[in-house]
Amino acid sequence: MQPTSEAGSTDSVFHCLLEIAQKELQMDALWISEFVGGKQIFHAVNGNETFQALKEIGASAYDGSYCKRVIDGRLPSVIRDAHQDARTNLLPITDELGIGSYVGVPIKLSDGKIFGMLCGINSSEMNADPPMYLLLALAIAAREAAEARWAKREALDTKRERIERTLAEKRLDVVFQPIIRLSTMNVVGVEALSRFRDAPARPDVWFADAAEVGLEEELELLAIESALRLLPMLPGNIYLSLNVSPQVATTDALARSLLRSESSRLVLEITEQSSVGSYEDLMSALAPLRKAGIRLAVDDAGAGYASFNHILALCPDIIKLDKHLTRNLDQDPVRLSLAEALSSFATRIGAQLVAEGVETQSELNALLHIDAYAVQGYLTGRPGDLPLEETNVRPRAATDLNARPNLTLTNGITFDDDVRRILRAVIEETSLDVAYMTVLHAEDESLEHRYVYPEGVPDLCAGLIIPWRDSLCKRCRDAEVVWTADISKALAPGSYADGKGVQTYLSMPIRTPANHATFGTLCAASFKHRYLSERVVSRVEMLARMIGDRIVRDGVQQFMKASVTQD
Numbered sequence: 001m002q003p004t005s006e007a008g009s010t011d012s013v014f015h016c017l018l019e020i021a022q023k024e025l026q027m028d029a030l031w032i033s034e035f036v037g038g039k040q041i042f043h044a045v046n047g048n049e050t051f052q053a054l055k056e057i058g059a060s061a062y063d064g065s066y067c068k069r070v071i072d073g074r075l076p077s078v079i080r081d082a083h084q085d086a087r088t089n090l091l092p093i094t095d096e097l098g099i100g101s102y103v104g105v106p107i108k109l110s111d112g113k114i115f116g117m118l119c120g121i122n123s124s125e126m127n128a129d130p131p132m133y134l135l136l137a138l139a140i141a142a143r144e145a146a147e148a149r150w151a152k153r154e155a156l157d158t159k160r161e162r163i164e165r166t167l168a169e170k171r172l173d174v175v176f177q178p179i180i181r182l183s184t185m186n187v188v189g190v191e192a193l194s195r196f197r198d199a200p201a202r203p204d205v206w207f208a209d210a211a212e213v214g215l216e217e218e219l220e221l222l223a224i225e226s227a228l229r230l231l232p233m234l235p236g237n238i239y240l241s242l243n244v245s246p247q248v249a250t251t252d253a254l255a256r257s258l259l260r261s262e263s264s265r266l267v268l269e270i271t272e273q274s275s276v277g278s279y280e281d282l283m284s285a286l287a288p289l290r291k292a293g294i295r296l297a298v299d300d301a302g303a304g305y306a307s308f309n310h311i312l313a314l315c316p317d318i319i320k321l322d323k324h325l326t327r328n329l330d331q332d333p334v335r336l337s338l339a340e341a342l343s344s345f346a347t348r349i350g351a352q353l354v355a356e357g358v359e360t361q362s363e364l365n366a367l368l369h370i371d372a373y374a375v376q377g378y379l380t381g382r383p384g385d386l387p388l389e390e391t392n393v394r395p396r397a398a399t400d401l402n403a404r405p406n407l408t409l410t411n412g413i414t415f416d417d418d419v420r421r422i423l424r425a426v427i428e429e430t431s432l433d434v435a436y437m438t439v440l441h442a443e444d445e446s447l448e449h450r451y452v453y454p455e456g457v458p459d460l461c462a463g464l465i466i467p468w469r470d471s472l473c474k475r476c477r478d479a480e481v482v483w484t485a486d487i488s489k490a491l492a493p494g495s496y497a498d499g500k501g502v503q504t505y506l507s508m509p510i511r512t513p514a515n516h517a518t519f520g521t522l523c524a525a526s527f528k529h530r531y532l533s534e535r536v537v538s539r540v541e542m543l544a545r546m547i548g549d550r551i552v553r554d555g556v557q558q559f560m561k562a563s564v565t566q567d
Contacts, residue, residue: 013145014044017118017138022046025103025130027120032107032142034116034149038062041116043149064093067117070104077132078103081125100124105135107142115146160213162198163206167218171197174227176234178381178388179241179354181374182367183485183531185394188374189239189267192227193383211245220248221257228261233386241267241297241318246276246310250285264293267318272300272307279313286314297354301325302338319346321372323357330366340370347371361393368395369431371528394533416451418550422522422543423453429539432504432526434460437547438473439520447471450520459500470494473521476507482537483507485529504530506537508544512552519551 014032021030029047033040040060062068066088069075075087079102082088093099104119118139120130166172172194179189194203210219224242231240248254249270258266268289276282290296297318298310302325311319321339329335339355346353355367358377367375380391419437426435436452449464468474475491476482483506484490491505504526510519522544 010145010149011043014142015046017142018044018046021118021120021134021138024134025120027103028122030118030120032116032118033067034146034153035062035067035114036153040065040067043116064091066091066093066099066102067104067119070117071106071114077105077135078126078129080129084125097121098123101126103130103135105132105139107139107146109143109147109150113150115143115150118142156213159209160215163210163213163215163219166196166198166206167215167222170222170226172222172226173197174223174230175383175385176230176388177376177383178391179374179376180380180391182372182395183529185391185531187235187238187381187388187390189241190234190388191241191269191376192223192230192243194223194226207245216245217248217251217253220244221253224254225257228257230386231261231265234265234388236265238388239265239267239295241269243269243271243299245271246282250281255285255289258289258294259292263289266293267295267297269297269299269320270310270314270316272310276309276313279309283314301342315349316351318352318354321353321355323377326355326357326363326367326377327359328363330360330362336366336370339367339372343370343372346373361395364393364395365431368531394535395531415550415554419451419547420453422547423451425543426522426524426540427453429536429543430506430524430530430532432506432524432530433457433528434526435522435524436460436462437510437520437522438471440468440518441465445469447473447520472502472505472525473507473523476505477509482541483532485531501527503528504532506532506540508537508540510544510548510551512548513545519548522547 018030018032021027027047029045031042031045031047033042035041038061040062042060066075066079069087070077079085079088079099082094082099082102088094088099088102099121101122101124102119103121104117106117107115109115118135173196175193175195176190177193178187179191180186181188194206196203196206200206207216207219210216220243224244227240227242234240244254249268258268268286286296295317296314297320298307298314298316299320300322301307301311301319302322307322310316319342321342325335325339327335329339343353352373353371354374354376355363355372356376358364358367358375358379360379363377364375364379380393381389423435423437426432434452434454434457437450439448439450440446441448445468446465447468449460449462449466452460452462455461472487472491472494475487475494476484479491481490483504485504487502487505502525506524508522510522512519522540524540
């Protein structure tokens, strides 16, 4: 028989041994117990209806029992008639359990410690002593399973002592990982993460151990209260995200801690480590917190079934994309598709998608392209102490012009081909939906969309002419911006393009090499919010300059076919 640390396996061994004992001894009830903290814990009970109570109580006091008296030598291992034996007839337990006769042998571990007992009782007296060799053999056979359970119990005691010491001495520190909004690359929030001063170092191990020994609530509350004390040190426009298990989320102690703080700046992350017993109870407990302004996040979305259940049941304000789904999503179409679906779902329910575990520039770029709201990870900021450090990372287009031969003015191809080549480069560099070149006609103050790439974009085609005053290009110039990710907020209202669904817009003037005259604009647009780094904008500026150089080289009048407006 191999020892095992699994409680279910040791109980199976105990039950098997009791079945053997029952066949040989024919007793009314048999059990294997363990002595823990002044109690007998019944791990296995095999008996008839007379002693059904033994199966139900699960544990009884060690003091006052026959077992304790056998261990300390006051009783023998066999009592044939408990009512006639002077050592047992007046004991309260004799009448309480209706014991007529008793057998019991200690289960000793290899180091001599007593694990517990293998016992049997009858409601009547025994006619003959049971074979002691059988009882001893069964006790010895139970040793291996008892060794495993004892080792598990000692391990739990060690964990409990370690966690209780941490709670008493508050040996827990808090670090913060920044949460970066993709559209601005500014810090909008931080996640509070616990760090323990004693081994093991991994926080997830600490919280799992605490749950195992029944100290989950105490340790989580210590972590949350430690983070809340540092909230005043964070800038006022930054929220604090706190991790909490579904079980602790329903406690009054958590509610008291949170409602004492600036609740509008708090986010509660419901973790997936344990299942939810009742979503109705969880939602009821969270309702007053959400009413007070505390937002709700579901952690580890995409990691498993439980997180999707949390999302559907709780309707969170924030969905946090699991780091295992973020990892290499730029190289994995399946991961990317699932992340994009979650981003779209979040938008539909009015939530924000925050991607965790971002470690590479390519992952950051891909998350920008699927409209993730924010990111956190080692690329944009490692967990650390306050004050927070600013990130200098910026998302960029997946295709980098520096990674291929630079575009140059080319002899031997037409102006049309050169411009179309440049428009394709604009799309590759910015990852926007459409790029086009306009020609500004000063004589009638109109803007001609001379070239469009790709073709077939609704409401935009080559040859389209609109009044200059109604164009997005003029509105960009009036606002003194080259690009914006939100035209409704950044640009003044105008008749054309309003209601077309354009969100991100870039308008780069096409000027003469000396910047004395403007021929038109090099533009790009997207129907989604996109971030354009300074580097990307400067590359588009270079491409616009290339068009201006080509126009001057080939002759202004030949291609403009109209007068040029002076700056």
